[in-house]
Amino acid sequence: MASTGEPQSLIELRQAGIFRDGRWLVQGIDLAVAPRQIVTLIGPNGSGKSTTAKMALGILSPSEGEALRRPRLRVGYVPQKLQVDWTLPLKVKRLMGLTQSISSSDMLASLGRTGAAHLLEYEVRNLSGGELQRVLLARAIARKPDLLVLDEPVQGVDYSGEIEIYDMIANLRDELGCGILMISHDLHVVMASTDHVVCLNGHVCCRGTPGAVSQSKSFRELFGRRAGLALYEHKHDHEHLPDGRVRHADGSVSESCAGEHCDSPAHGHDHGHHDHAHEPVLTVTEKTGNA
Numbered sequence: 001m002a003s004t005g006e007p008q009s010l011i012e013l014r015q016a017g018i019f020r021d022g023r024w025l026v027q028g029i030d031l032a033v034a035p036r037q038i039v040t041l042i043g044p045n046g047s048g049k050s051t052t053a054k055m056a057l058g059i060l061s062p063s064e065g066e067a068l069r070r071p072r073l074r075v076g077y078v079p080q081k082l083q084v085d086w087t088l089p090l091k092v093k094r095l096m097g098l099t100q101s102i103s104s105s106d107m108l109a110s111l112g113r114t115g116a117a118h119l120l121e122y123e124v125r126n127l128s129g130g131e132l133q134r135v136l137l138a139r140a141i142a143r144k145p146d147l148l149v150l151d152e153p154v155q156g157v158d159y160s161g162e163i164e165i166y167d168m169i170a171n172l173r174d175e176l177g178c179g180i181l182m183i184s185h186d187l188h189v190v191m192a193s194t195d196h197v198v199c200l201n202g203h204v205c206c207r208g209t210p211g212a213v214s215q216s217k218s219f220r221e222l223f224g225r226r227a228g229l230a231l232y233e234h235k236h237d238h239e240h241l242p243d244g245r246v247r248h249a250d251g252s253v254s255e256s257c258a259g260e261h262c263d264s265p266a267h268g269h270d271h272g273h274h275d276h277a278h279e280p281v282l283t284v285t286e287k288t289g290n291a
């Protein structure tokens, strides 16, 4: 860490705030990301998510509090907006090398990791939303970062594409061993892969595991109707017994719900609709019809 911080976290904000134009954009933010941890910032428009991420990255200096980073921290950043003059031709190959020197083999390896190797010679302006996000992720991981900061990584991506990208992000965390700080509006899908959620509204309104946040009164108040939509009523055909085993619809009992009886919703299949409902949580990845 740069000053008094402990080296366990990659980045840490301590009671950090930004004051601009006579007002606090964010204030009193405590936040830490450890290696291999996925931390997600959620909150309404203008709640300070990008501002908080920029403080963590060192792009903005806190007006109060501290922003600490592990020494020699390598960061891969996918910003919310790409500042590109779209009237000029720009191939993926060139975008990958802009503002960073990268070998051809590293470039291909990174693009391969995000399923975008075939896009190398494509014009960036012609990419679909999902293709662009894959290329931007590849660009961010090419530096072999300790920390990935992803500001709205599924913008412009359709629902099934979102699931793939969130799965890919979780895999990248496993493969690269990096920490991830993610910003998302998507209250359904993002939660599947996140370890810790911080809900912002100019300050930290609530935080914790996705399940805990989804139950919190302040989260529900903040998101109003959308919080309701976020709460996916997870109905399926088995019952969790007090001893941890699972009783299936056919009466059989097994040690877990993995396998043919219950696939992980993270892989986008449809659960059946059956005899009981779990507590509503945000950790599932399926969208209800009205989402």
Ligand SMILES: Nc1ncnc2c1ncn2[C@@H]1O[C@H](COP(=O)(O)OP(=O)(O)OP(=O)(O)O)[C@@H](O)[C@H]1O
Residues within 6 Å of the ligand: 020, 021, 025, 043, 044, 045, 046, 047, 048, 049, 050, 051, 052, 080
């Ligand atoms: N450089 C700046 N100077 C003054 N105000 C700013 C500056 N940057 C952001 N703001 C304001 O700070 C508030 C928080 O902005 P920020 O972009 O962090 O929110 P956000 O939660 O990321 O929003 P969104 O979900 O819309 O991307 C907004 O009201 C914005 O207008």
